[in-house]
Amino acid sequence: MERKLMPFLLFIFLIIMLLLGTYFINESNNIEKRDANEFISLEPLIVKGNSYIIKEDYIDPLDLEILELDYKEEIDNQNKNKLECLEDIECGDNFSGEPYCIGDKVYEKVHEFSCNGRCNENINRKLIEECFIGCFEGECINSFLFDCEFDFECGINDFVGDTFCSLDNVYQDYLTWTCLDPGTENSTCNISFNEQLVDDCGTSLGCNEGMCIN
Numbered sequence: 001m002e003r004k005l006m007p008f009l010l011f012i013f014l015i016i017m018l019l020l021g022t023y024f025i026n027e028s029n030n031i032e033k034r035d036a037n038e039f040i041s042l043e044p045l046i047v048k049g050n051s052y053i054i055k056e057d058y059i060d061p062l063d064l065e066i067l068e069l070d071y072k073e074e075i076d077n078q079n080k081n082k083l084e085c086l087e088d089i090e091c092g093d094n095f096s097g098e099p100y101c102i103g104d105k106v107y108e109k110v111h112e113f114s115c116n117g118r119c120n121e122n123i124n125r126k127l128i129e130e131c132f133i134g135c136f137e138g139e140c141i142n143s144f145l146f147d148c149e150f151d152f153e154c155g156i157n158d159f160v161g162d163t164f165c166s167l168d169n170v171y172q173d174y175l176t177w178t179c180l181d182p183g184t185e186n187s188t189c190n191i192s193f194n195e196q197l198v199d200d201c202g203t204s205l206g207c208n209e210g211m212c213i214n
Contacts, residue, residue, distance in 0.1 A: 083119045091119035096126070099138035104131045106138060132160065132175065132191060143190040148179040154189035163198055163210035170199035170207055 085091055091113035099108045106129040112122045131140035148154055154177040163172045174196045180188045201212035 085115040101135035146189040165207035
């Protein structure tokens, strides 16, 4: 009896496995056919090295964090205790909070008070500095431990950022790499920035938005 039952049970098992396989294949195809807008991907498609192609549905996690901060600040502004007032000075002095990092940028929250019958406090995020290496605890990182003996091993000196106006001339920041304590266990690569004259506007009408006015 048991010998006759075994082939039958094996047949039933194979049928079940076949049905499950068909189900999972169909489910996988259905997922691929769904509208891509239903999904939010937090990972870009890496192609090679530091080069990558951003997917159409890619959302930078930093953008999500900034949106979340904006939302919280908006709620905070709405929930402030609004005191009756006649002048702005009655509402308090404007002030800036401690600097903090979002990605490789340094920000601070600026609190501004005004009077419109009642005191209002507006909190806005202000960009203080964009860091070249990175940001940590509200400050740009300007050095890091690295096994170096010569300055060129740390990086290539070059102009960085956009041009800007100073004293009616065009300037740009120049990045310089330096190897500190070379050839030791504590060798460090350090960066420094110096404003350098790029274009002397001379007899021009001056400088505007990083360019001489002709």
